[in-house]
Amino acid sequence: MKYFNEEKLPLLNFISNIFIIFLLMISIGYILIIKEYNDFKIKSKNIENEFKEEYRKRLKTEVDRVVDYINYYKSQTEYRLKNEIKNRVYQANDIATYIYNKYKNLEDSKKIKSRIKDALLPIRWRNGYSYLWIVDTNGTAVLFPINPNIENQNIIDYKDANGRYILKEAKNIVLNQNEGYITKIFVTPPNKKELFEQIAFVKLFKPFNWIIGTGETLNDIEKDIKQEILKRVYYMRFNKEGYFGVIDFEGNILCHPFIKRGTNILKTDNKKYKKIGEKLIEIGKQGGFLTYDFRKLTSNKIAKKLTYTKSIKDWGWIVYAGIYLDDLQKKILDKQKELEKELNEKIKILLFIFGSFSLLALLLSLAFSNKLNAIFENYRKKIEYRTKRLEKLNEELKEKEKQAQAASKAKTIFISNISHDIRTPLNAILGYAQILNKDVNLDEIQKEKINKILKHGNYLLELLDDIIEISKIETGKIGINEENFDLKKFLENIKEMYEDKAKSKGLKWDVIGIPKKETFVKGDKKKLFRVLINLLSNAFKYTDSGEIKLIITPKENNVYEFSIIDTGIGIEKEEQKNIFEIFTQAKSGQERGGKGLGLSIAYKYIKLMGGELKLESEPRKGSKFYFEIKLKPSIEKKQEIKKSEENYKKQNIENISNKFTIEKKLKEKIINLAKMGNITNLKKEITNIENQNLKNRLFEYINSFDLENLILFLNSIKEK
Structure with missing residues (x-):
């Protein structure tokens, strides 16, 4: 064991590297040489077919060229x-x-x-x-x-x-x-x-x-044109032995370099020519290739000939041209010799490359084996140092993340407070503007300016409401408020809300997947309603033709998929990445107006309900917004839910009918806007109501997106 101590390890490492390199070089060289040889055999086998196919294409091209020339002259008749x-x-x-x-x-x-x-x-x-x-x-x-x-x-x-x-x-x-x-x-x-x-x-x-x-x-x-054409074709050539011939359907030679014009090849005593003529006419009428033995143009030598034919039916002509295959065979053999020579050169080059590479690899292996341990030790120390540094940076990042979250929460609270503070003077401005607007002494210019105040003030009020809503979501002040409701009636109401809008824009509108019978579920009805209204309003806003669909698909474990599909202007791929962020709008949204908050609110609501809003869109073809949420079956009896709704309606009629009155036309207009889900115009119309208490009551319904009970409430009020 004394020969295998630590001092001899570098030598053993060097020897093992040499063995591996030689084994690897020999294996790769053998594989490459075998591959080149197999490629050579395949190419040699295929070269004849490739040459024949190339010559067939060339023959067809040459004959087509002559036929096109003849057809052109025909067109000049x-x-x-x-x-x-x-x-x-x-x-x-x-x-x-x-x-x-x-x-x-x-x-x-x-x-x-x-x-x-x-x-x-x-x-x-x-x-x-x-x-x-x-x-x-x-x-x-x-x-x-x-x-x-x-x-x-x-x-x-x-x-x-x-x-x-x-x-x-x-x-x-x-x-x-x-x-x-x-x-x-x-x-x-x-x-x-x-x-x-x-x-x-x-x-x-x-x-x-x-x-x-x-x-x-x-x-x-x-007749004159035919003579001119035949005269020109007679002198046309390609390659050394290539010429063109013309024969009619009866077998009369019209053009040939060494067969006399006017000779009927079908009536000749030469049986060989007669057989060729019959085959030529038979195939030529439909157009195609044929082979036969025939004498060459420049000598009396007989050789196999590949001929292509094409007919000019209204003249009863067949135009043909051929190539002698012995010339082709010579070219094939020459090409195969070139391939063989090329193979030998490649093998020599491969052997030289592998020999040189092996020598170089040996020298490099010797150098690398001496430095490998030192490099490894150096890297180990660097990795240990960087690992400690990364751990420290991770701790710092976690601390900064906490600080950023706290700052974001503080910003959201600040924006919410500012929005509340702005609403009070804004309501006063809108109130005075409404009073001024009723002044009969105002001229048209003054009325126009007051209307602009009302228009932009209402828009700002709506923007503040959305900002407050976003801030509530981000600060955790909004949670899930589940209630029992009939999904069938819920979806039917949404369908009815947009029927007039679809009709006015000439769009096809449908809600697909409405349950055929009452389906009582438990979930946050108001938030689901707000999400669907936001998405459908966008769909109607950005769709000028085609159709809009809301598709509801029940899935396993009480999960429902909601899909809003339109054929509108679509959203560019780059803009889709940040489309759900606050104050983010696609280019089309900027052109047609919008605050950049609706999709963000919808996204956060769906997240609160345990789902995720997703988007598929293609510019100028349309968009699909879809999400999945869980709606558990209602544990209450259907009769109890219906009775609760009837009691609510009766209680409102008894408590409110004698307190408020409203103009009939204004009442009908507000109800229609509520059915359409048009929140913006709905708010504008409600600001025209004089009774502040009634106005506040209606805004409570809008802010909670309870349009169904808003309609129920309005129907209970007496008309002026």
Whole structure:
């Protein structure tokens, strides 16, 4: 055991580190080399498919490019035809105008007309098939080169093969527009049975009220375009051996670099070509790939060819192009050789890196092993020192936290006292403002200013009430006051309160989850009512379209979830973090007014009731406020609760009905505002009551958010 004393521990540590490093390097190197080799095998297997897929995509792209080129030229058929016949008519009009201007003062109109006819008669094109014609605006034929017998006859009722009055249309065009096109004319040329579509252009020659015109079939110009296209496609190439071919559905070669144009590949004696042609047409009509053996472009060598086909159905054409696979195979082998070379280089680099790293690791291990104990001891001392310091700081923080809580409580009490002190002079200001407002001698400007005093004074009074409420919560002066109530009736009243508001704003409003029968529960009814009113009032305030829902969901252990969902303007994600703090408002709340206290009061009330108010919101889509509270089943009998409510109502009617009176309209307005839960406007209306005792009684109900008994109380008062 003498060889393993403490003096030899650093040496043993160094040797163990060397062993671990070598084992680790060998393991990592082996894993990486095996991985590279497996990657090489996978790439080699996949490279053929990748190249084929790449070539298939390229073939399709090349053929699509040629077909797009052909379709573009096809789309120019009507445009070119229109330009050609328009230029012919303009040329004829220029000739007629020149002759007329030259002889109008020298000869009579009859001779001038004869000169113009003689000049235009021999103008023919497209192998003499196309010509110019003239009729006057009455329909009398003036010039018809292919049928001179109808000249000087009225042919206004001439119709095409579909029964259209072509010359009548021509007359309307030149009289209204001076010139224009007539399209979709269908004619049957001489010695032909099928119909051909024709386009005509007409122009008014004003000196003699002549209609000069000409027309041609789309078929004629289409033939020219086809020839131009085939000529261009014949010279198109890609790669060394890549070319394009065109064949029609009957098997006639229209374009090919070494098969004569006009050869019908389906009728050739070459069985091999015939079989390729059949397959080419069969697949080409739908479009797709096929492979076959065929000679190369630059030599007589036969090789396997991959071809892509695509049809132009209205012309009965199939456009195709192919790639010879022996060239592709050569590229695949070259690529595999590159991969193999790349693999060998990677293995060399990995071996060099691991060798260098191992040597470096050995040197570092030797240095680290000498300093490791010293570093560890140094850290141990630092940790011990910092632990003691942290313990001391924690004690200081706890003391400061106690001081901060005491300061916060003192601040809350101070704010509450100030709010109480402000209310007294504020009530006096509002009282005098109300008296002044009833003065009939005031002008409009004075009344407007007094109304502003009342408006802002009521707003300030409401703000003070909320501040006092917050201070009571924070100082622990407000607790839970549980009472027995019917949840069904409670929710029905809330639904009724907002029906008029929803109707006035055009919103869909519903309370979902109202119990189907009486459900008597025990809980703080007034605080729950205040919370729901605050949240629903906000929902109606910030929702301009869509719907608002209050959803009640019973859960286990007498827990109920209340969710208020709207399709309003929503709240930005950053603003949601502090939304329940005092005097905190979202940007939308600042724009539409608000004190920043309603959500804070609701949050604290729910916390008092054992729940937590939560928020889910998305800007411009809406918000969802939801919480869970426990409402225990009422242990009292339903009959006793109902009897208690009836006794309360009867007692109030007997005790109060003879003490107060109120105007009918004001009474109805206050009741409607109470049903809607509109606390702000409710307070404003109550300030208009002259009887101070009645006013104070109503404010007691509002401050306790007992709107249900406020309505009951008002209904018991006699009307003036």
